[in-house]
Amino acid sequence: MALERWFRRGRPTRVDDDATPAGLWMKCSACNVQIYRKDLVSNLHVCPECGHHYRMPVDERIASLMDEGTFDRWSGALAPEDPLEFVDTEAYPDRMARVQGKQGRPDAIVTGEGRMHGEPVAMFVMDFFFAGGSMGSVVGEEIARAAERAADRGLPLVGLAASGGARMQEGALSLMQMAKTTTALESLNDLGLPYISVLTDPTTGGVTASFATLGDLVVAEPKALICFAGPRVIQQTIKQELPEGFQRAEFLLKKGMLDDVIERKDLKRKLVRYIRLLLDRPIELEREDAHVAGV
């Protein structure tokens, strides 16, 4: 059903993304400086003035991490169903059809394999602009399959999380994706293959409480909101002010919950170094640096 509707809508019509406001110029929400939008996009959606990390569209994210022309997509052959016949302000299939049309993919994730500085890796990237990156059956299954396929091919797995949590419209089936993804990651653990999890803004709820924090290494982007319960829920529960920087990456680093906080411009290089160090391979520092300098 959802798919038929999707095809009726055809190719995505939006060229724009939600990561940064439209228009030639924009005011940075962090430093209030007027910045040229193209500069922001070419700077990996990081403010050239203050370094604020904006949310990044999935295709640009993959392009920023994978060597050019090496990415081979695995995902895209699974579409959501409506097992609960869920209707809130809109029927779930209609909601999905709309978002599928906007984002140009059947659900909130892209998986595949490619090379990072020549290093073959499998990768999944969650799409926060697709229904808040919520995890339903398709997202869970794509991650599970990516982990298993990576294991089959002897590839390390890099995961980029961005999610509002489990998808309510699939009820307890969404909840079960937490256990499903966790058990599928065992195929990598069984073989001693690395899984590195990168938490980006925002990573919350059932995604944080499952595969996203089960990486051999767990790192985050600057200022990313990372939590189980969101700040609003906590504030409603305890009825007091939250500490400065609460649930942000730097705060969690201090609390011992993250291996490191990494700026976007360094992410590719760092990930490759982690993988090579974990697998006890030469880290080939100079070649990497040459690569980065050439970008």
Place this chain on the structure above:
Amino acid sequence: MSLEFEKPILDLESKIRDMRTYGEEQGIDLTSEIGVLESRLESLKQETFASLTRWQRVQVARAPGRPTGLDYVNAVFEGFEELHGDRTLGDDPAVVTGLAKLAGRSVVVIAQQKGRDTKENIHRNFGMSHPSGYRKAMRMFDLADKFGLPVVALIDTPGAYPGIAAEEQGQAWVIAASIQRMSRLRVPAVSVVIGEGGSGGALAIGVANRVLILENATYSVISPESCAAILWRDASQAERAAEALKLTARDLQTLEIVDRVLDEPVGGAHRDPEATMRQVGDALREELDALAPLDATELVRQRRSRFRRLGRFTELEAAASEVPDTRLD
């Protein structure tokens, strides 16, 4: 205390009591009159409980007087020895853990514990665990593995606690770790949802070989109240949310999320705790007997594949799948 839809039943019950007292006091034989009322009461109960809405079941799952984790621990198991503490942060009273005997075999018990009165509820944080509670559970998983003891987990929580300390201590991290640790158990594990199965906080001790649920218990990705607050920006729409979420035992059986639904006495578990607990005890013995012959490798494999296959989605044909993800090509 009674639930809204129970009122006609309770009224009739008190009428029968009054009539009995009156008959005894006055020395009149009212047996036949009482008999009529009693059979009316029975059919009223049957009718009411045969057609409970999902929201009403949520009420029953949370009803005062419904047997809690510790009630089961005392009624179903023998020789329970409570074991405290996570060895890192403290001892979380919202989760009770320990060793006990069930049908002659030693088992590790993990029970989420709500209070049976206001005072205990405050002590138990209404059954909402901090990271310490999940760390304690994981310590029990280690113990179970080392000594080859089966694990019985009783689920009854509104959810993991959403607070400052809980977040700072890595609530999400410990829930994920507990899910992973439980999935790796080399011993039989049976989970029973006895009341509220609240989201990730419930699943953290729900990765069992067999997942059972009581007829009026619920298991959900989010509470109806929170769901309503998000979807309709109005927590009073919880009844609608409960219907939409399909969170009842029978719903979950249809979705293959639970393996077995255990009947409750007519009127709900809170009206006959003993019969309910007997029922759960019998079921646990059967399930553990059935899992006993499986070796460690088979138990891990079975548990992994049980959870690996959960979910509903459509596989698109290869040709069609080329179309949707155009932006990356």
